[in-house]
Amino acid sequence: MPKLNFSFEIQQALGDERFARAGVITTPHGPIKTPAFIPVGTKATIKAVTPEQLDATGAQALLANAYHLYLQPGHNIVERGGGLSKFMNWPKPTFTDSGGFQVLSLGSGYKKVLSMDAATSMNAPVSSRRAFVDDNGVNFKSHLDGSIHRFTPEVSMGIQHALGADICFAFDELTSLAEPYDYQVEALARTHRWAIRSLDEFRHLQHQAPTKPYQALFGVLQGANFEDLRRQTAQFLGRMEFDGYGIGGALEKARLGEIVRWTTEELPAGKPKHLLGISEPDDIFEAVAAGIDTFDCVSPTRVARNGAAYTLDGRYNLTAAPNRANFAPLDPNCACYTCTNYTRAYLHHLLHAKERLAATLVSIHNEQFIIKLVADMRDSIIDGSFSEFREHWLARYYGSRRQPAV
RNA sequence: GCCGGGUUACUCAAGUGGCCAACGAGGGCUGACUGUAAAUCAGCUGACAUUAGUCUUCGGGAGUUCAAAUCUCUCACCCGGCA
DSSP states (O other): OOOTTOEEEEEEESSSTTSSEEEEEEETTEEEEESEEEEBOTTSSOTTOOHHHHHHTTOOOEEEEHHHHHHTTOHHHHHHTTSHHHHTTOOSOEEEEOSHHHIIIIIIOOSOSSSOOTTTOOOOOGGGOOEEEETTEEEEEOTTTOOEEEEOHHHHHHHHHHHTOSEEEOOOOOOOTTSOHHHHHHHHHHHHHHHHHHHHHHHHHHHHOTTSOOOEEEEEEOOTTOHHHHHHHHHHHHTSOOSEEEEOSOOOGGGHHHHHHHHHHHSOTTSOEEETTOOOHHHHHHHHHTTOOEEEESHHHHHHHTTEEEETTEEEETTSGGGTTOOSOSOTTOOSHHHHHOOHHHHHHHHHTTOTHHHHHHHHHHHHHHHHHHHHHHHHHHTTOHHHHHHHHHHHHSTTSOOOOO
């Protein structure tokens, strides 16, 4: 199958081109200049933000979720609507996640994935679990109506093929950091078998539908915080004909850069690497330095809906009283629609009045803030100033607050 | 004028002798949020101290009692019904 409209080109790297590089991913729906932040629109919408508004933030692509769209409205509806991009009126590139994240989020019930540690995490009661893993796939209990559904690699590929995103992810098992090493080994072996099946099924589906635009498939790396597992899975999946790779999200924050680097050292340099579910500035700097090209995360919109905003001086809650009569923009340095037209006092008012426009305006700002941050990292890689940019940026952002993880 | 009901912290609203500084909700304050079961969640919300504790509160005043938001008397105001 010719990869008609999919390619990845590294334009500039700081040094070793496995790490800190600027490039371009080309997809049937257009290019993505990397490093890039990819906003998440789980259910084929960036919550509270129209595609036009999202476009104005500089977003180059978005990521939706196979699990959610399968349940509602059904991937067949999206397909009949012309595919994800047309269905939701977003003409630019799209990604879909495989549903692998739900193995953890609906299964073990862990609230925290990234920063969790074994001492503070608790197993959810078995009765509340909604996902159950076996070697062949996962049974999900729908969070909408409790009905039982089964995902296998083949099912996930079928859904993602129907959704028609430009970049899809292999079906994986995201494990909790609280699981012991033995379980991580077992789950990783399962993820490997699922990776083979995902790739086989995806290529099979593409041969069956030769007129469909080429869809890229990224393999997903797990392995928790274990160097041997991370390197092993990078070597294993790196030998396969995936178009790119996703680094799975169960990472200890303090060691994020180190863990990512284990994988990027082993993976083929010339393929794009996506870090799943990460968007805190310090984490993004770490990951870009370690060779990550794209990121997705719900944080900018979720945090916005809950009343917090990113600024160059740190993230803070807009609902806080000092904003009540502050008629300055949210971030005077920001060129987004919200910051050029609205004051903190107005946003504070909307949030306290529980007006939905608050979610829209703050989401627009937060998305643009993170998108621009990553775009600026790209520029700094190209002109060679990445390290200085990183140091100065983080010093200001975390200046009077907590120190970023090293 | 008579009879009945009512007056609790910013608001609504539980509580009818001790377990009440007083349930709950809202509001307020603060924080969290990383492949979205999230327009969600957590803590605080009389004062001072904040480990312990001390002090002042349940329309006003006066009583009964070891002990009152809770019982009695009285005053004020509100809502019904009858004149």
